[in-house]
Amino acid sequence: VILGGGPNRIGQGIEFDCCCVHATAALREEGFETVMVNCNPETVSTDYDISDRLYFEPLWPEDVLAVVEREQPRGVIVQFGGATPLALAAELERLGVPILGTPYRSIDLAEDRGRFGRLLDELEIARPDYGVAADEKQALEVAARIGYPVLVRPSYVLGGRAMAVCYDESRLREYLAQAVRLVPGRTIIIDRFLEDAFEVDVDALSDGRQVVVCGIMQHLEQAGIHSGDSVAVLPTWKVAPRHLDTIRSQVKKLARGLGVVGLMNVQFAIYEDRVYVLEVNPRASRTVPFLSKALGIRFADVAARLMVGRTLAELGLTAEPRPRGFAVKVPVFPFGRFPGFDPVLGPEMRSTGEAYGWDEQFGMAFVKAMMSADLPLPARGRVCLSVHDRDKQELAPIARDFADLGFELLATSGTAAFLRGQGLEVKSVFKVNEGRPHIADAIHNGEVDLLVNTPLGAPSFYDEHALRRAAIKCRVPLLSTLSAARAAVEGIGRLKHEVIGIQPL
CATH class of the missing domain: 3.40.50.20 (Rossmann fold)
Known part of the structure; x- marks a missing residue:
């Protein structure tokens, strides 16, 4: 059954x-x-x-x-x-x-933060600081102990439902009042939120003895965005080989430690040059069809056969499949159909579909995926840049490449000052909370064709709310990481000199 x-x-x-x-x-x-x-x-x-x-x-x-x-x-x-x-x-x-397949005790262990934390300690696998609370008093004590910002969610939630990032105690109190109404009777899991981390998604297969990694995908959104809402690329674009080796080793340890038979999904964060496990789901994930299409292997087919006693060796799948070229997954959102809906992304899933793009080169794969999601990237016009301080050094060559492609550069004051110091011609614009006309006004006035915004910290999310709402209403592509911006500028550069190639699936 x-x-x-x-x-x-x-x-x-x-x-x-x-x-x-x-x-x-x-x-x-x-x-x-x-x-x-x-x-x-x-x-x-x-x-x-x-x-x-x-x-x-x-x-x-x-x-x-x-x-x-x-x-x-x-x-x-x-x-x-x-x-x-x-x-x-x-x-x-x-x-x-x-x-x-995977026994119930393993399913329950992965969801029980106390027991799962002990398993991670036994396996010597790092995780963000965490705690579990049964009421508001305990939740506030846990958050104070591990430090803000925190990621909070009820146990056994669907699609990140009722999950949130809280930057201070007042926001946590507000969240707890809402969560009790949405999912009454559930314990609350509180994790230290690793802001500005790279997030990585991994699917794997196990027959109870041997474990094979199906694919390692890198998210091209800022930390804290639900995996279903994040642009993802296979293979990874900006993850050090030593971190990939660590991820593969830890996935295999987890699958054996949990007694997984069939599919398993693990989500990692790479923060300050260290790999952390965020979550383990001993089941098929929503990325399995994407991986199956990208790699030409029906992983759910293989998992079902493992559950009835077949082995990976018998099925001829004993090594991690090697991707051919780059596959990019882009989420599709319904915001355009619901005027006034809050479009800011977070740990609770919002997307209602996804589109894929494939090419030998990462940039062109990204362009194809954006086109498939009905968000084509512009070949010319004005690109608006607003990044936090940690990203400015890495932004400079990307901004220069946009300028070389004929784009005009528009940036918020801090970003504009830095880029001018790098010898680039940049026009300044106010942030949303600095006065008018501000960056959202520029979007509404048709003065922005592409937006690169990398928010960090609670204050930046005020701007992000207005920017994302304006970008969606005016159909301006918004990129929230420099990895995505790099992919965009590479793809646009190729579009200017090549015809898009189409490959059979």
């Missing part, structure tokens, strides 16, 4: 249905009768010819148990439908329903 993802909503979309369909096809090839439980008519998994039997039922314990009692299956698979079926694992385990 395979449990689907249920109704489509933000954080729980067709990426998981893709995994369910691939898994069902693999198990049928292995000679098993397959039973799908799902309640979404907009999915492929509920088509009449995908599984041997379909139960169009809600994904609630009593409904799933009724199917199990009727079918008497070898086991139930909860790993492919996202957080919805995973949340049923505890009740199914309590009722004696066999769960195929």
